[in-house]
Amino acid sequence: QVQLQQSGAELVKPGSSVKMSCKASGYTFTSYYIYWIKQRPGQGLEWIGRIGPGSGDTNYNEKFKGKATFTVDKSSSTAYMQLSSLTPEDTAVYYCARRTTAFAYWGQGTLVTVSS
Amino acid sequence: DIVMTQSPSSLAVSAGETVTINCKSSQSLFGSVRQKNYLAWYQQKPGQSPKLLIYLASTRESGVPDRFIGSGSGTDFTLTISSVQAEDLANYYCQQYYDTPWTFGGGTKLELK
Numbered sequence: 001q002v003q004l005q006q007s008g009a010e011l012v013k014p015g016s017s018v019k020m021s022c023k024a025s026g027y028t029f030t031s032y033y034i035y036w037i038k039q040r041p042g043q044g045l046e047w048i049g050r051i052g053p054g055s056g057d058t059n060y061n062e063k064f065k066g067k068a069t070f071t072v073d074k075s076s077s078t079a080y081m082q083l084s085s086l087t088p089e090d091t092a093v094y095y096c097a098r099r100t101t102a103f104a105y106w107g108q109g110t111l112v113t114v115s116s
Numbered sequence: 117d118i119v120m121t122q123s124p125s126s127l128a129v130s131a132g133e134t135v136t137i138n139c140k141s142s143q144s145l146f147g148s149v150r151q152k153n154y155l156a157w158y159q160q161k162p163g164q165s166p167k168l169l170i171y172l173a174s175t176r177e178s179g180v181p182d183r184f185i186g187s188g189s190g191t192d193f194t195l196t197i198s199s200v201q202a203e204d205l206a207n208y209y210c211q212q213y214y215d216t217p218w219t220f221g222g223g224t225k226l227e228l229k
Contacts (some may be wrong), residue, residue, distance in 0.1 A: 044222050044223050047220070101171045101172060103156070106167075109165055
């Protein structure tokens with residue numbers, strides 16, 4: 001079965017960066033885009049962008065250009081998202097997801113807390 | 117960006133009631149090539165990831181109970197939950213995947229009356 005296993009919670013300082021992972025299993029990793037979605041505490045959902053693991057092709061929501069960077073490691077079927085220049089507004093749960101048509105598969109989320 | 121507006125933002129219900137959640141998009145989500153509406157509905161319970169309920173506006177995801185019904189076309193969509201059960205108390209989000217950036221509605225919190 002399709003599974004997306006995300007890395008654990010992070011507590012980071014303002015101005016720093018954080019890199020989180022999303023390990024895929026149960027399907028051919030290079031055949032489907034991995035999507036990243038942000039959810040601030042008690043708030044709604046925002047689409048950050050996507051990466052095609054086979055091609056390395058990326059698409060970013062304009063709002064997150066310069067903030068988020070997507071990479072993959074095909075050998076371990078893992079997608080990564082790095083967030084830079086962190087501020088308290090980046091405090092959120094970050095999900096990775098995979099589509100069938102809509103987002104049918106989600107990771108459990110990585111909580112990033114930005115605090116001094 | 118396509119703006120998704122959900123209403124109401126919260127809804128208090130009793131078990132067994134039928135509820136309706138509305139979602140309006142700022143532009144049509146109907147794709148003329150495939151003749152489909154690119155609109156999905158998700159359920160999110162506290163501390164959990166969102167769960168896909170409905171895609172293409174009206175198609176239930178595998179395993180989703182048939183009391184969840186999606187309808188609508190173009191810019192106006194509805195999620196109806198018939199005979200609400202206690203396990204349905206959650207937040208519900210609509211999402212368009214017609215055009216990037218894909219965007220979500222602000223959510224509807226379904227609470228117990």
